Amino acid sequence: METPTSTAEPMLWSGWGDPAKAADLPETLRTLLRDMLDVRAPETPAVSFGEVRLAPVTLSPLVLAELGAVVGAGHVRLDDDARVRHTRGKSTLDLMRVRAGDGSDAPDAVVLPGSHDEVLELLRLCAAHRVAVVPFGGGTSVVGGLVAARDGFAGVVALDLARLNRLISVDTESMTAEMEPGLRTPQAELLLAGHGFTLGHFPQSYEYATLGGFAAARSSGQASAGYGRFDDMVVGMTVATPRGTLDLGRAPKSAAGPDLRQVILGSEGAFGVITSLRLRVRRAPARRIYEGWRFGSFAEGSAALRCLAQEGPVPTVLRLSDETETMIGLARPDELGGLASDAGCLAIVGYEGFEEVKALRERAAAVLSESGGLPLGTEPGESWAHGRYSAPYLRDSLLAAGATVETLETAGFWSGLPRLHDAVRLSLRSSLGSPLVMCHISHVYATGASLYFTVVTAQSGDPLGQWEAAKRSASEAIVAAGGTVSHHHGVGRDHREAYAAEIGELGVEILRGVKDRLDPRGILNPGVLIAP
Ligand SMILES: Cc1cc2nc3c(=O)[nH]c(=O)nc-3n(C[C@H](O)[C@H](O)[C@H](O)COP(=O)(O)OP(=O)(O)OC[C@H]3O[C@@H](n4cnc5c(N)ncnc54)[C@H](O)[C@@H]3O)c2cc1C
DSSP states (O other), X not given: OBOOSOOOOOOOTTSSXXXXXXXXXXXXXXXXXXXXXXXXXXXXXXXXXXXXXXXXXXXXXXXXXXXXXXXXXXXXXXXXXXXXXXXXXXXXXXXXXXXXXXXXXXXXXXXXXXXXXXXXXXXXXXXXXXXXXXEESSSOOSSSTTOOOOTTOSEEEEEEOTTXXXXXXXXXXTTEEEEOTTOBHHHHHHHHHTTTEEOXXXXXXXXXXXXXXXXXXXXXXXXXXXXXOHHHHXXXXXXXXXXXXXXXXXXXXXXXXXXXXXXXXXXXXXSOEEEEEEEEOEEOOSEEEEEEEEESSHHHHHHHHHHHHHHSOOOSEEEEEOHHHHHHTTTSXXXXXXXXXXXXXXXXXXXXXXXXXXXXXXXXXXXXXXXXXXXXXXXXXXXXXXXXXXXXXXXXXXXXXXXXXXXXXXXXXXXXXXXXXXXXXXXXXXXXXXXXXXXXXXXXXXXXXXXXXXXXXXXXXXXXXXXXXXXXXXXXXXXXXXXXXXXXXXXXXXTHHHHHHHHHHHHHHHHHHHHHHHOTTOOBSTTSSSOO
């Protein structure tokens, strides 16, 4: 059993990430916002921490004492700091609400269990007292996955899994590691590095998101072409539910009926709390090379990526920015807003591995060249790798400057991708007037790919309503164009209606049936995934 030696700084309560890394807006971006989007400073600046309005704690002292008896009184927190930091997630809407002083979704208490058995006991108590429970990993949900419906409940607790942060064991022969859900990615990587392994999961939320959150929301990292999505990495898991324990995954693959792991993956805390994961690991690579390729158009670049995804060789990182994103420089955060003069679309192609990297790179280069790509060398790739986690810090500065910036993502089959790309852009433009809409192919498969959109627009007098309406219509456009409402962010509350449209009434009934069996009193994340 190994525990991490370092923990990251607590996340900024009103924005993203480590407060020490707050980013100023480059002058080029300020000009762009003013001249292109007519962005003006907001009339009301963000509130200070002390001005966030929290609802009074409704949980009775008796219930709080019982929770404390399970985890130890020091692990039940009622202070404003803990409550504010466990209010919602990190979507732009979440940030706007808290910056406006709205702490109405704050949990009554934050409870930190230290073992699977403690989680089981907490769930039993909360069911008995009808207390809603929000499993809380890194708090980086961008789909409203951390907001519980309060109606009919005696109160809400955030079940923070940070103390479940051990590497339990490594099976070097099977190349799997059993790890606890509260491990943040840097901690997990550090522990695995001690054994020469890596997970290879590098989402943009890398610094703060946890293993449990990745499994619960079916996350996908920036190197998914090579290492796979997080749900591909999960070979086993233990889940605490109000009805008892589920131990899933006794073999890598099985024909023994439907795979119940798939019921828990993506269930976003609505069916149970993941208390340990058995994960496939890879040997930590000795070589990493990232490079840039330019294509004449998004269509040409997409065809090249499809060719690699279908015929191989498949690089570890494979992404392609559309013309607008290439022009703004989003794929090269160090030069953001510099308005690249050469037209076309930038692809970032990365290789991680060992001796085979050289040959792989040569074979992939031949395919990319034959598909019309122009090699740009490693400089754009290194620039991308250097700035890959910095964009979320800029979002805070953009918000403060009066711009709404948000991302949304989908996936579809290759044949439907152009239609999906057009449909989302059209919908965002018709809702928002003249926003800046950028897109890249973020994850590729043999049969299709994921499209990841970044939208920047001037804030209206009601920025929350403005984005809610735009997001609703974009989700409808995605479903109508045959895409999925989420490739890797999950459902939460924000995508609930669109998800229901995607799976149909019968699909929702199946989920409701599972929930009723595992969580008969409906205490787990009420309102997330399916309507309460
Ligand atoms: C700036 C930014 C960048 C992002 N980039 C990416 C990206 O590149 N790729 C990507 O996939 N996602 C990305 N995300 C989304 C987010 O990081 C992922 O959804 C991630 O999986 C959430 O992990 P978390 O630990 O923060 O979970 P949380 O946000 O704490 O929880 C997410 C959901 O899972 C539930 N949950 C958490 N832990 C458990 C558990 N142990 N058992 C059961 N349920 C649990 C919660 O109740 C909630 O519904 C990004 C988010 C932000 C803010």
